[in-house]
Amino acid sequence: MKKVIVAFLIWRIVLFIVAAQSPLFIKNFAATFPYYQERLISTHLPHFIWAFGNFDGVHYLGIASHAYSDQFTQAFFPFYPLLIKLVTYMSFGNLLISGLIISNVAFFAALLLFYKLIEKNYGEKLALWSSLFLLAFPTSFYFGSVYTEAIFLLEVVSFYYLQDIKKPFLSAIVGAFAAFTRLIGVFLALIFLKKDLKSLVYGVVVSLGLFVYMVYLWFNFKNPLYFLSSQSIFGQNRETDKIVLLPQVLFRYLKILTTAQGSGLYVAIFEFSITIIAFLLLALAFRTYKKSWVIFGLASIILPTLTGTLASMPRYVIIAFPIYLVLAQIKSTALKILIIVASSALGTIALSFFAQGYWVA
DSSP states (O other), X not given: OHHHHHHHHHHHHHHHHHHHHHHHHSOSOOOOSSSHHHHTGGGTOOHHHHGGGOTHHHHHHHHXXXXXOSTTGGGSOSHHHHHHHHHHTTTTTOHHHHXXXXXXXXXXXXXXXXXHHHHHHHOHHHHHHHHHHHXXXXXXXXXXXXXXXXXXXXHHHHHHHHHHTTOHHHHHHHHHHHHTTOGGGGGGGGGGOSSSHHHHHHHHHHHHHHHHHHHHHHHHHSOTTXXXXXXXXXXXXXXXXXXXXXXXXXXXXXXXXHXXXXXXXXXXXXXXXXXXXXXXXXXXXXXTSOHHHHHXXXXXXXHHHTTTOOTTHHHHGGGOTHHHHHHHTOSOHHHHHHHHHHHHHHHHHHHHHHHTTOOOO
16 A cells, blocks of 8 residues: 555656656647637746646636536536535636646545455556556546546446445445436446336436436426537547447548547547547456446446547547556566556656647547
8 A cells, every 4th residue: 555655656656757858858838729818827826737728628627617608618517616615615726726636636546446446456567557557658648637536436446445345325325426427427327227116226326426416407408408419519539419439430440540640549549449448458357357347347448439529539438447467467576667657657748738728638
């Protein structure tokens, strides 16, 4: 556990250093997203701090400030911005600082609980290596940004830990908060797909998180599915009026990889490669690790692809935690270290571009 704590502190310090050095290698700030002037730069914090609020971060800060008055921000679920608003009373009104505190504290807690969950089921060695692979993943910096990744990972790991210690009702409550944080959270209810009435009730409890948000959208915008229809407005070629099956999406990307040029090609390669690797690792995990973990991991990466794109997949897959267990079971220590170094190097490049306002995931 001490090694994991030290690794987390090193991870957080390195992220700040990489963000601080990014302008030296990428001269221009791309500014490919709105509101960065009034919600990030106006905080008068150093660039290496406010850069972790780029892209989706500005929308979460806007919701925390004035609810869903910005059009189409209904794509972002409300639990995280509600927490930001709450913590703001302790951060002297600075929404950005609130968001960063929540994300980093939540990720620290999630990492420790993740270690404990894996140690309890598969031993200390696998738990340590799994934690290191999680920290070294190329897009792990989103856990330390103004995004829902950290709080959602904490909810997911807490859910399965409570399941492990036979606390199904408490796990259902946590699942409800997960469904109030991100749409995929409702899939935690899959574990309660049993024939007895009690399991059915627990599944309904998990679904309440999504249901509450849909009721809110109905009363305020007359559209309970606004979180879906507004997705396409944020670009990335998402289709929300129909379901696109995964083979079609992969075929589209094969065409993109043969026709795209410049930064678009590099992003497409990144999205396609991470997606394929994640599917392969989850397939390997299915034979060794708990089926409920792997099924949720698969659901969490299949659902976004139904919109016809692999955009943001390098970020979405970091929640599918069985992938880290598969990497951790590699017998060669030298190979594991090599993968961690290579993954960290790729993460350094990805964070540098993200900090400078370029789309990564």
